[in-house]
Amino acid sequence: MQGYSAASLKPIFDTHIKNDAQVLADGWCGYNPLKEECPNLKQTLSNKGKNFKMLHIQIRDFKNWLRGVHSYCNKEYLQKYIDEYFFRFNRRNHRKINFR
Structure with a gap:
């Protein structure tokens, strides 16, 4: 697309x-x-991000995670990086269930 x-x-x-x-x-x-x-x-x-505050926080957190964990990103693998981030994000509150 x-x-x-x-x-x-x-x-x-x-x-x-x-x-x-x-x-x-x-x-x-x-x-x-x-x-x-x-x-x-x-x-x-958007009002310079004020009307979508949580979205901008999520984007900032993703960028910080990407820079901190991977430090270099290849365009070819960008979708895999995004998938990994949101896999972790969506499971952050279910650690007890995930590790039984």
Whole structure:
């Protein structure tokens, strides 16, 4: 998938987001065509990150982890680095269950 057009995002919405889900997105115009199928999609301007504070914290944490753990990243393996980070992130509160 290349680009961030509505056509590129539609398969993600179709696969991972229910039509009645509450979706908060930035003000980018590529979301406009998706509002018909996702009526609860609300757009708001980023306001230099103030309206998406947790997203910016997550991005910062990922970058710090990537720089600290790997120090050098090859583009070829970037998706694997992202997968590893979110594997760890999603399991951080379930350590007792993970190591039985």
